Amino acid sequence: MIKTTHNLRIATVYLVFIGILVIIWLNLVNVQVIKHSFFKGLAKKQYEVSLTVPQPRALIVDRKGNPLALNKDSIAAFILPKQLEQPQELATFLRDHFPQAHCRIQMMRHSFFNYIKRKLSSEDIALIHSAGLTDIRLLNEPSRFYPLRAAAPLVGITDIDNSGLLGIEWYYNKQLAGEPQQAYLQKDARSGHFYFQKETTHAGIAGKSVTLTIDGDLQFLVYEELLSTLERFKAKEGAVIIVDPDTGDILSMVTAPTFDPNNTTQLDVEQTRNRVIADAYELGSVFKVFAALAALEEGVVAIDELIDCQNSTTAYIDGRRVNTVESSVRGVVPFMEVISVSNNIGIAHVAKRVGPSLYDYYTRLGFGKKTGIPLPGEHAGFVSHPSGWSKQSIISLSYGYEVSATLLQLARAFAIIAHDGCQVPLRLVIDDSSRPQQSAQRLFSHASIESVKNILENTALKGSARRAAIGGYRVMAKTGTANMLVDGIYDPDRNLYTCAGIVERGSYRRVIVTFVKQASQKNLYASLVVAPLFERVAEKMLIHEQMI
Amino acid sequence: MKKISFVILFVATQLLLLVLQLHKHADRVRLVYAKQKKESQRAQLVERREHALQKMHELTGRTEIKRYAQEQLKLEPIQLRQIKRVVRNDKNNA
Numbered sequence: 199m200i201k202t203t204h205n206l207r208i209a210t211v212y213l214v215f216i217g218i219l220v221i222i223w224l225n226l227v228n229v230q231v232i233k234h235s236f237f238k239g240l241a242k243k244q245y246e247v248s249l250t251v252p253q254p255r256a257l258i259v260d261r262k263g264n265p266l267a268l269n270k271d272s273i274a275a276f277i278l279p280k281q282l283e284q285p286q287e288l289a290t291f292l293r294d295h296f297p298q299a300h301c302r303i304q305m306m307r308h309s310f311f312n313y314i315k316r317k318l319s320s321e322d323i324a325l326i327h328s329a330g331l332t333d334i335r336l337l338n339e340p341s342r343f344y345p346l347r348a349a350a351p352l353v354g355i356t357d358i359d360n361s362g363l364l365g366i367e368w369y370y371n372k373q374l375a376g377e378p379q380q381a382y383l384q385k386d387a388r389s390g391h392f393y394f395q396k397e398t399t400h401a402g403i404a405g406k407s408v409t410l411t412i413d414g415d416l417q418f419l420v421y422e423e424l425l426s427t428l429e430r431f432k433a434k435e436g437a438v439i440i441v442d443p444d445t446g447d448i449l450s451m452v453t454a455p456t457f458d459p460n461n462t463t464q465l466d467v468e469q470t471r472n473r474v475i476a477d478a479y480e481l482g483s484v485f486k487v488f489a490a491l492a493a494l495e496e497g498v499v500a501i502d503e504l505i506d507c508q509n510s511t512t513a514y515i516d517g518r519r520v521n522t523v524e525s526s527v528r529g530v531v532p533f534m535e536v537i538s539v540s541n542n543i544g545i546a547h548v549a550k551r552v553g554p555s556l557y558d559y560y561t562r563l564g565f566g567k568k569t570g571i572p573l574p575g576e577h578a579g580f581v582s583h584p585s586g587w588s589k590q591s592i593i594s595l596s597y598g599y600e601v602s603a604t605l606l607q608l609a610r611a612f613a614i615i616a617h618d619g620c621q622v623p624l625r626l627v628i629d630d631s632s633r634p635q636q637s638a639q640r641l642f643s644h645a646s647i648e649s650v651k652n653i654l655e656n657t658a659l660k661g662s663a664r665r666a667a668i669g670g671y672r673v674m675a676k677t678g679t680a681n682m683l684v685d686g687i688y689d690p691d692r693n694l695y696t697c698a699g700i701v702e703r704g705s706y707r708r709v710i711v712t713f714v715k716q717a718s719q720k721n722l723y724a725s726l727v728v729a730p731l732f733e734r735v736a737e738k739m740l741i742h743e744q745m746i
Numbered sequence: 747m748k749k750i751s752f753v754i755l756f757v758a759t760q761l762l763l764l765v766l767q768l769h770k771h772a773d774r775v776r777l778v779y780a781k782q783k784k785e786s787q788r789a790q791l792v793e794r795r796e797h798a799l800q801k802m803h804e805l806t807g808r809t810e811i812k813r814y815a816q817e818q819l820k821l822e823p824i825q826l827r828q829i830k831r832v833v834r835n836d837k838n839n840a
Contacts, residue, residue: 345803746830
């Protein structure tokens with residue numbers, strides 16, 4: 199009896215233990231097999247931290263390697279609303295010194311993280327330090343520093359998250375930013391900073407710098423000259439471009455007024471425009487060069503052919519009134535003189551001989567087509583198609599109306615003339631891989647180009663662009679003064695002044711375009727406003743490039 | 747070998763391996779920590795270099811140089827006509 203009871207007890211204990219063991223096993227199966235992924239994830243959360251390390255943004259440099267955009271750290275102030283130690287003092291401080299942040303934080307008081315302000319100024323940082331509030335924490339954030347204000351609309355800026363916002367910064371954002379590195383850190387669950395092991399899951403790609411064809415020093419010199427001209431004539435805005443016609447490299451692209459890229463707290467969007475590419479204008483008489491080129495190429499005029507300019511400021515051609523300025527009035531003069539004095543009546547007569555083909559020549563010169571340089575917001579311009587022409591159109595087109603062009607398109611057209619009638623695509627970024635090696639396509643005959651160059655040289659020696667001439671250099675230039683179209687009417691008091699030309703000595707050639715919009719003084723002409731600017735810019739360029 | 751000796755040797759070997767393993771782990775942790783300290787120092791140095799570079803570019807900005815040249819050194823912009831190319835005649839010099 200006793201033995202039976204004893205065996206029963208042993209069996210019971212045995213079964214209990216077996217039962218416990220089975221429960222443990224079942225639990226283990228549950229934890230390790232059925233809920234395997236859940237617990238694995240839980241452990242990972244405690245011991246492994248996923249880390250994304252952004253690559254430092256690559257530099258933007260000029261053709262000599264001088265930086266145009268650098269990295270710098272900016273400081274951001276933030277709070278963790280759930281972990282505040284001195285909420286009253288903090289609220290008072292924010293209300294007094296950062297009222298916007300105070301309002302925002304009041305509205306989002308249940309959030310875990312709140313910025314007070316990003317990109318703090320040195321005064322803000324000093325103020326926060328002096329307050330001694332432990333609840334305000336500081337964070338280093340990457341941002342950009344731009345050493346050359348003159349290049350601001352071209353280089354662009356980054357936004358608060360250091361992502362490209364304008365210009366080259368925007369266009370090449372992906373290349374400059376690279377790809378962030380991703381890694382897993384194995385950490386002690388209680389440790390804040392220390393890790394045992396780091397496993398890189400994605401190596402990331404370092405940002406690749408962008409080298410511009412721009413010469414930073416030349417950009418600065420040209421900008422200074424442009425500012426002084428704008429100030430002298432109290433003009434609204436202006437621009438200058440310098441292009442090497444042999445390579446297509448844009449050496450300088452300046453617009454003014456512009457913005458301070460290192461202080462974008464109060465940014466005037468209008469000043470961020472790169473007017474060289476974003477605005478298309480009816481440029482006026484500077485287009486006579488292209489009408490002359492078309493006529494010479496078509497063979498409907500010779501350089502020394504006598505043209506009747508009707509010796510008057512006003513004439514009627516096909517019943518359409520054509521005006522020309524007093525200083526350009528001539529009788530019967532050689533075609534070369536028609537262009538050099540900028541007579542509208544003479545060029546209109548010649549353009550009529552060319553007819554609708556003028557459209558083809560203008561488009562062959564690149565007008566109405568984007569240059570394709572890597573900048574956002576480029577305007578294609580406009581050339582009136584013959585199907586939409588009125589009787590006035592051929593007359594207007596001959597002296598630069600009914601055709602709108604960007605200043606860069608104008609520089610490209612002059613580069614074609616400078617490059618002996620051959621086309622070279624303009625280049626803003628030096629990147630050998632992206633540029634197909636191609637021979638320059640001939641667009642105009644050598645004879646026509648030489649004739650146009652002689653006309654331009656004569657214009658710079660004796661004509662409307664004589665203030666652009668530089669002793670010892672072959673300067674070929676043409677000016678243009680155009681009325682601006684305001685509410686559908688050409689306003690004679692609001693003008694655009696353009697001077698475009700070529701500076702040459704031996705194998706050295708540069709195309710320069712100078713432009714000023716809306717000088718405050720009345721009765722001004724391009725020969726007074728932008729031709730001297732052309733000369734000063736050319737001088738600076740020649741000294742800078744040691745072409746003495 | 748007696749059974750007890752074998753057990754003692756086995757346990758001792760296991761203990762030794764355990765100690766070595768612990769030592770290896772501790773050493774690894776120490777080195778990882780040292781590496782992280784170096785990485786942190788490197789990051790600080792990179793940051794200082796960036797600050798120094800930025801400061802340098804601020805101070806060597808073209809506007810600053812121009813202002814200094816004109817105000818402190820009383821220099822004036824040069825004109826093209828003021829420059830004359832001097833052709834060096836090596837034969838005469840020789």
